[in-house]
Amino acid sequence: MKKIKSIIIGILLIVSILAIVNPVSAATLEVGSGKPYTTINAALADAGAGDTILVYPGAYNENVLINKSNITLKSVGGRDATTIGPGTGANENTVISIQGGLGTITVEGFTLILSPDKLLGYHPIGIGQRMSAGAGTASHIFNNKIKVTGTLRNGIQVSGENSQIVGNIVEGGPLTADWGSSGILIATTGTAKNILVKNNQLLGEMDYGIGIITWGTSAGEVLDTVIEGNIVEKTVYAGISIGGKVSNTMVRSNIIKNNPVNGLEEIHTNYYGYAAGNPTGTKVWYNQFCNNGKDIDIYDDPNDSYVIGEPKLDARGNTGCPTTLPMNKFLSIFKKNFEKNHGNGGNASGTD
Numbered sequence: 181m182k183k184i185k186s187i188i189i190g191i192l193l194i195v196s197i198l199a200i201v202n203p204v205s206a207a208t209l210e211v212g213s214g215k216p217y218t219t220i221n222a223a224l225a226d227a228g229a230g231d232t233i234l235v236y237p238g239a240y241n242e243n244v245l246i247n248k249s250n251i252t253l254k255s256v257g258g259r260d261a262t263t264i265g266p267g268t269g270a271n272e273n274t275v276i277s278i279q280g281g282l283g284t285i286t287v288e289g290f291t292l293i294l295s296p297d298k299l300l301g302y303h304p305i306g307i308g309q310r311m312s313a314g315a316g317t318a319s320h321i322f323n324n325k326i327k328v329t330g331t332l333r334n335g336i337q338v339s340g341e342n343s344q345i346v347g348n349i350v351e352g353g354p355l356t357a358d359w360g361s362s363g364i365l366i367a368t369t370g371t372a373k374n375i376l377v378k379n380n381q382l383l384g385e386m387d388y389g390i391g392i393i394t395w396g397t398s399a400g401e402v403l404d405t406v407i408e409g410n411i412v413e414k415t416v417y418a419g420i421s422i423g424g425k426v427s428n429t430m431v432r433s434n435i436i437k438n439n440p441v442n443g444l445e446e447i448h449t450n451y452y453g454y455a456a457g458n459p460t461g462t463k464v465w466y467n468q469f470c471n472n473g474k475d476i477d478i479y480d481d482p483n484d485s486y487v488i489g490e491p492k493l494d495a496r497g498n499t500g501c502p503t504t505l506p507m508n509k510f511l512s513i514f515k516k517n518f519e520k521n522h523g524n525g526g527n528a529s530g531t532d
Contacts, residue, residue, distance in 0.1 A: 212236025212256075220244050220253070220264065227251060229283075235262055235290070243267035243275060249282045255289035259325045259349075266295040266304070266329070273302035273333075278309040280340070281316035288322040296330030303333035303355055311369045311395055314339030321345045328353035332361040332386055339368045344376045352386030352415070360387035360417065366405060369396045373403045377410065384414025389439075394424030394455045401425045401457070411435045419472070423447030425457030431464045436472065437501075443472035446493060447479045462493035470501035 209223040209231060210216055217223040220240055223233045229249040237257035244264060246253065253276075255262035265275035275292040278285050287307060294304035306326035309319045317340040325348065326335035332353035336345055343366075350363035363382040366375055382389035389412035394400040402425070412419035412434060419436040422429060423446070436443040444467075448458045469475035476495060 206230035206232065208232045208234060210234050210236065211240075212238055224248060224251070237261035239263045241265065241267055243277070245277045245279070246282065246285055246287075247279045250284055251282070252286040253288070254286065258289050259291045259323060262289065263291045263293055265293040265306075273299045274305040274308040276307045278307070278313060278317060278319050278338075280309075280313035283316070284318045284320060284342075286320040286322065287324065288320075289324065291325040291327055293327050294329055294332065298331065303331050303361070304328075305333045305337060306335045306350070307337070308334065309338045309340060309343070311339050311367050314341070314368050314370055314372055316340070318342040318344075321348060323347040325349040325351075326363075327351055328385075331355055333359075334361065334365045335363045335386070337362075337365045337367065338375065339366070339370070339372055341371070341373045342375070343372075344378075345380060346376065346378045348380045350380065350382050350386070352382070352384050354385070354416070355387060360391075362386060362388045362391040362421075363412075363415075364389070365391045365393070366402055367391070367393050367395055368402060369394070369398060369400045371399075371401050371403070375402070375405045377405070377407045379409045380411075382410065382412045382415070382419070384438075385416070387416045388421045389413075389415045389419045389436075390421070392420075392422045392426050392429060393451055394426060394457065395451075396454070397456045400455070401427060402429075403427045405429045407431045407434060409433050411437075413438045415439045416441070418442040418445040418477075420444040421447065422459045422462060423449075423451035424455030424459070426459045426462075428461040429459070429463070431462065432466055434467045435470070436467055436475075437470035439472045441473045442477045443469045443475040445477045445479055449479065459493070464493055464495040464498060466497040466499075468499050468502070 209227055211220055211223050219242055221242055227248050232252040235255045276287055292306040294306060307321055319338045319340055321336055328351040335350035345364055352363060355361040363386045364377055377390060390407060392402055392405055394402055419439040446459045
């Protein structure tokens with residue numbers, strides 16, 4: 181009897197060890213024609229924490245509410261082959277909504293079709309992590325396209341620490357006379373740190389291309405945001421707008437062009453009275469400013485200037501519109517490089 185008991189205990193120990201070494205792996209759920217799920221929301225309803233939902237090419241006219249932790253929502257065929265929205269239902273003003281307290285949420289490779297006008301009193305949003313949903317969720321928004329069919333509130337909005345918005349295309353559109361639309365908006369009533377906005381294209385007609393703001397008179401703050409490698413053009417008011425208690429923003433290596441009012445602006449009026457505090461420590465380095473009404477504007481600064489040091493922003497290494505290299509200069513450089521590498525025994529350019 182003791183021997184049998186020892187064997188049972190041994191088996192239980194082995195099973196326990198295997199469960200620790202090889203925990204239950206995350207599942208992959210497939211959505212599409214001929215797949216186990218025909219809608220994204222049906223797959224989300226069955227998903228567990230850490231699961232991946234693969235969406236096959238097609239049009240999915242639904243509004244997606246992500247409320248499971250560490251979910252990856254990814255298209256198989258890429259954004260040109262897979263659309264979501266505008267959708268119907270209680271959440272129809274936002275195509276994809278992301279809640280708080282979910283760890284890391286990834287949305288990759290979709291075209292989001294927005295509704296043409298406001299629904300249930302709200303103007304349309306493509307991918308939205310609202311200001312109150314920032315705590316505990318990092319939103320990773322990769323390689324999507326936001327397609328505007330009428331008005332726009334925000335193309336992509338995040339509020340969580342360590343969020344990343346990379347490789348997206350955002351079309352623009354107007355909002356109202358009282359409120360502005362943004363292609364990409366970082367906005368919080370709490371604290372948001374280490375947000376990356378990189379290699380996106382903001383194609384114009386929105387009021388602001390990229391906005392970084394705090395809202396409310398509480399202790400909300402945005403810190404250590406990096407805005408890098410984006411193309412921002414043809415906005416109504418500003419390519420990049422920073423207001424409220426926003427600290428240590430790096431704006432680097434962007435192309436900011438054809439914005440009729442401002443290329444980049446800082447708002448030093450407690451964000452028109454809607455926030456507590458003003459931007460500090462902003463760095464604007466090695467950007468290309470071209471054909472803007474004004475390249476850099478510090479609103480409500482009596483000198484309307486920018487210098488290195490607080491509270492002004494640090495602007496260095498920025499350039500204007502690119503110049504076209506004349507053909508004769510190009511041929512001369514080409515010939516010199518050819519002769520340097522191959523000797524000067526022949527005619528490198530084929531011309532004199």
